[in-house]
Amino acid sequence: MLKDPSVKYKKFQPIKLVNRSWPDKTFEKPPRWLSTDLRDGNQSLPDPMSVQEKKIYFKKLVEIGFKEIEVAFPSASQIDFDFTRFCVENAPDDVSIQVLSPCRPDLIKRTVESLKGAKRATIHIYLATSDCFRNVVFGLTQEETLKLATECAALIRSLTKDDPEQSATHFSFEFSPETFSDTDPDYAIKVCESVKNAWGPTVEEPIIFNLPATVEMSTPNVYADQIEYFSTHITEREKVCISLHPHNDRGCAVAAAELAQLAGADRVEGCLFGNGERTGNVDLVTLALNLYTQGIHPQLDFSDISSVIDVVEKCNKIPVHARAPYGGSLVVCAFSGSHQDAIKKGFKQYQADKEKNPYWNVPYLPLDPQDIGRNYEAIIRVNSQSGKGGASWIILRNMDLDLPRGLQVDFSRVVQLATEEKGRELKSGEIMDLFKNQYLLYNYEDGETLVPEGSLFKLVDYELTNKSSKLREVRASFVNYSDTISYEVVGQGNGPISSFTDGLNKKFKSKFEVVNYHEHSLGKDSNSKAVCYINCKVDDEVSIWGVGIDEDVSKASFDSLISVINQGIKIGVIKEMT
Numbered sequence: 001m002l003k004d005p006s007v008k009y010k011k012f013q014p015i016k017l018v019n020r021s022w023p024d025k026t027f028e029k030p031p032r033w034l035s036t037d038l039r040d041g042n043q044s045l046p047d048p049m050s051v052q053e054k055k056i057y058f059k060k061l062v063e064i065g066f067k068e069i070e071v072a073f074p075s076a077s078q079i080d081f082d083f084t085r086f087c088v089e090n091a092p093d094d095v096s097i098q099v100l101s102p103c104r105p106d107l108i109k110r111t112v113e114s115l116k117g118a119k120r121a122t123i124h125i126y127l128a129t130s131d132c133f134r135n136v137v138f139g140l141t142q143e144e145t146l147k148l149a150t151e152c153a154a155l156i157r158s159l160t161k162d163d164p165e166q167s168a169t170h171f172s173f174e175f176s177p178e179t180f181s182d183t184d185p186d187y188a189i190k191v192c193e194s195v196k197n198a199w200g201p202t203v204e205e206p207i208i209f210n211l212p213a214t215v216e217m218s219t220p221n222v223y224a225d226q227i228e229y230f231s232t233h234i235t236e237r238e239k240v241c242i243s244l245h246p247h248n249d250r251g252c253a254v255a256a257a258e259l260a261q262l263a264g265a266d267r268v269e270g271c272l273f274g275n276g277e278r279t280g281n282v283d284l285v286t287l288a289l290n291l292y293t294q295g296i297h298p299q300l301d302f303s304d305i306s307s308v309i310d311v312v313e314k315c316n317k318i319p320v321h322a323r324a325p326y327g328g329s330l331v332v333c334a335f336s337g338s339h340q341d342a343i344k345k346g347f348k349q350y351q352a353d354k355e356k357n358p359y360w361n362v363p364y365l366p367l368d369p370q371d372i373g374r375n376y377e378a379i380i381r382v383n384s385q386s387g388k389g390g391a392s393w394i395i396l397r398n399m400d401l402d403l404p405r406g407l408q409v410d411f412s413r414v415v416q417l418a419t420e421e422k423g424r425e426l427k428s429g430e431i432m433d434l435f436k437n438q439y440l441l442y443n444y445e446d447g448e449t450l451v452p453e454g455s456l457f458k459l460v461d462y463e464l465t466n467k468s469s470k471l472r473e474v475r476a477s478f479v480n481y482s483d484t485i486s487y488e489v490v491g492q493g494n495g496p497i498s499s500f501t502d503g504l505n506k507k508f509k510s511k512f513e514v515v516n517y518h519e520h521s522l523g524k525d526s527n528s529k530a531v532c533y534i535n536c537k538v539d540d541e542v543s544i545w546g547v548g549i550d551e552d553v554s555k556a557s558f559d560s561l562i563s564v565i566n567q568g569i570k571i572g573v574i575k576e577m578t
Helices: 037-043 051-064 078-090 105-114 131-138 142-159 185-199 220-233 253-262 284-292 305-316 337-353 388-399 405-422 428-438 496-507 553-571
Strands: 032-035 068-072 096-102 120-128 170-178 207-213 240-246 267-270 457-466 472-480 486-493 512-522 529-538 542-550
Touching: 032 240, 032 284, 037 051, 037 068, 051 068, 051 078, 051 305, 068 078, 068 120, 078 096, 078 105, 096 105, 096 170, 105 120, 105 142, 120 131, 120 142, 120 207, 131 142, 142 170, 142 185, 170 185, 185 207, 185 220, 207 220, 207 267, 220 240, 220 253, 240 253, 253 267, 253 284, 267 284, 337 388, 388 405, 388 428, 405 428, 405 529, 405 542, 457 496, 457 553, 472 496, 486 496, 496 512, 496 553, 512 553, 529 553, 542 553
Parallel strands: 032 068, 032 267, 068 096, 096 120, 120 170, 170 207, 207 240, 240 267
Antiparallel strands: 457 472, 472 486, 512 529, 529 542
């Protein structure tokens, strides 16, 4: 790289636009959309689509809702010509088939021929107007370029709208001053005025002027200025549809398209996920769903985005990047502990408030993944970088267990050790099994899920009686899994938990002190169970969380204390019985 790149590269000079209006505008409606996946997208592929793949892609574009689809360069090959014929014969009545041709009379005639019998069709011609392309590539003067563009527009009119044999087809016309972003704007307008006069548009049937950023020359605001200048200086603006075709050389195509719409553009051309020649066309999925998150339906249906991705990847043989906006496999996933915690809290708040406040407002998620067919399981994924929020989200979504914060912290340590040991993220099922194993949860909904190992206990029965208005007594029996020996505890206290704890303190040489207690129902019907979480300090030193589940809330709380004892036994901190 040069130490002083200014000796080789000139700074792009923007136009001087007085009183620009686009910075104060907001989106109110979607643009007209044109998919050029089958033309610009296809020509960008190292391995172009087969005819069968093109047919699959065309069908998907129609399903999504595109009403304008650029399908081919019919004069380029017999394959392109034949595919155009397929689209003409299979397009719904409200879908316009668009084809592309350079400004060459022989190729234009072949292009028009490919559209015979179409219900709706758009013929798109292009001619480079920038000094660089005119001088270096084509060797044409400004006058020669203007003359050629005008003559080709007139030819197309004579072959379509003025030909009685073409009356069954509704023809539209599009002209691109190619390399518009590097063209003197007044010259681009001069060429377009001449083309417009040759075509003869009406308010009902406007001419389409595509103003491409064939090469991104500067920042998106400069492109927006160019579009606003064109929009306010072209005559008969009501007879003109301004279309955008941003390329992504500087990585700013989406921003350029959005600002240029605010600046007056009516239509956007691009490809699904931005696949296009060189650095790509503008990403129509991102543009459409950006609108959706602003409360504006884009009139394109991405409610099953996975099926769209499948078609794009299969036909293009290029994967959608894992972090691509909206469509990427990891884009709605959070691995960071702080992100996971915020998302988990956001979902909880949204569920609690959505009847009074239906507006989506969840941290880190501008779009509800369910709206595009993504399930919530993909949102939070757990690896060694994850904190308490990730694993607790998995437990909540899959087991309906809303872990208190202290238990979240306790379990997150278990999960982190497992992820470090495996050297990868954990699947949901693995996290659930970890939870059941760690807290010895043998009576979750699916029954005796785990087989206990070693000298562990389970509660068999209990009796709770009132000794006085302030004193209660519990008699409980529990059995040792390993030898089926039954043990009984008797304790007193001001409630079931304190009574059972008192009995355990009498039965074991260890001292148990309940520090924290939480409970909630598991399910919403009459058969719902109670879930109890107890944090118990053993011998004033070791803090252990226990979990219990049962239809009877008292038994659930006793089971959570048995869970504490069993964990203590496994780690060797519970002393033997008296």
